[in-house]
Amino acid sequence: MPTTLSAQDPAAAAQPRAAHQQDRQRQAGYAARLDGVSKSFGRPGAQQQVLDGISLDVAPGEFVTLLGASGCGKSTLLNLVADLESPTDGTIEVPGGRPALMFQEHALFPWLTAGRNIELALRMRGVAKAERRQEAERLLELVRLTGAYGKRVHELSGGMRQRVALARALAQDSQLLLMDEPFAALDAITRDVLHEELTRVWAETDVSVLFVTHNVREAVRLAERVVLLSSRPGRIAREWRVDIPQPRRIEDAEVSRLSVEITEELRGEIRRHGQH
Numbered sequence: 637m638p639t640t641l642s643a644q645d646p647a648a649a650a651q652p653r654a655a656h657q658q659d660r661q662r663q664a665g666y667a668a669r670l671d672g673v674s675k676s677f678g679r680p681g682a683q684q685q686v687l688d689g690i691s692l693d694v695a696p697g698e699f700v701t702l703l704g705a706s707g708c709g710k711s712t713l714l715n716l717v718a719d720l721e722s723p724t725d726g727t728i729e730v731p732g733g734r735p736a737l738m739f740q741e742h743a744l745f746p747w748l749t750a751g752r753n754i755e756l757a758l759r760m761r762g763v764a765k766a767e768r769r770q771e772a773e774r775l776l777e778l779v780r781l782t783g784a785y786g787k788r789v790h791e792l793s794g795g796m797r798q799r800v801a802l803a804r805a806l807a808q809d810s811q812l813l814l815m816d817e818p819f820a821a822l823d824a825i826t827r828d829v830l831h832e833e834l835t836r837v838w839a840e841t842d843v844s845v846l847f848v849t850h851n852v853r854e855a856v857r858l859a860e861r862v863v864l865l866s867s868r869p870g871r872i873a874r875e876w877r878v879d880i881p882q883p884r885r886i887e888d889a890e891v892s893r894l895s896v897e898i899t900e901e902l903r904g905e906i907r908r909h910g911q912h
């Protein structure tokens with residue numbers, strides 16, 4: 637909200653800070669490290685354990701999808717990495733600074749244009765006013781929305797809104813992008829196109845991505861590594877390296893084959909916990 641943005645204008649610091657964060661991440665050797673992370677909700681005596689003993693590294697520049705049944709704790713895990721929640725047990729390190737977030741709902745400010753939404757993130761990062769317009773245009777071009785700068789949110793389709801949301805997340809210049817089912821509300825064809833765009837943007841930047849989904853094919857389509865969570869409590873059940881070369885398509889034979897294998901495991905997890 638505008639009032640929280642206040643004084644950050646001494647702008648020139650933006651680039652050095654990003655470089656410094658990148659150094660810290662490189663030295664650490666990971667973009668995020670979760671070590672024995674558990675999370676419970678509720679009052680003492682009436683607690684629900686949602687996550688149990690999660691240990692996971694995301695390497696610098698790596699694309700990891702986190703897959704699991706509804707309610708298994710995927711969003712909770714992302715919220716912990718984003719420091720929106722605290723773990724009950726275990727530690728979380730994100731050496732590259734505050735991650736950028738992208739959710740199923742675009743969360744753009746409807747009273748601002750696409751360009752201004754992006755500029756807001758640039759301003760919060762301390763980018764000088766004179767540079768913001770050009771940088772916002774560059775980011776819109778990166779997500780293939782050249783010319784949308786002056787469009788208001790209600791003038792954009794669902795897919796276009798998610799592109800603006802992606803551009804805004806990238807405007808934060810974070811080393812780590814946390815995505816919680818960002819394409820779940822889109823139709824299959826738009827989702828397909830956005831998978832392509834995200835893969836391309838990821839390849840063109842050095843950002844690491846932790847992407848949550850319950851869609852197995854989406855997980856395999858996008859990731860270098862798929863991590864499957866069990867339910868009640870969420871634990872890491874299994875993980876797969878995905879060596880299929882990019883660009884992949886969701887209907888590729890190899891994507892299908894691995895998706896079938898992972899779906900079997902996911903079904904097993906769901907059966908074990910009596911969910912649908």
Ligand SMILES: Nc1ncnc2c1ncn2[C@@H]1O[C@H](COP(=O)(O)OP(=O)(O)OP(=O)(O)O)[C@@H](O)[C@H]1O
Nearest residue numbers: 677678686704705706707708709710711712713850
């Ligand atoms: N702030 C909270 N307070 C209490 N319980 C919570 C809170 N956040 C999540 N939970 C509970 O934790 C469990 C996991 O929720 P979470 O949203 O992480 O699941 P999910 O895997 O993201 O599910 P979905 O695929 O439906 O989005 C649920 O039982 C939920 O009710």
Ligand SMILES: [Mg+2]
Nearest residue numbers: 710711712816
């Ligand atoms: Mg969720």
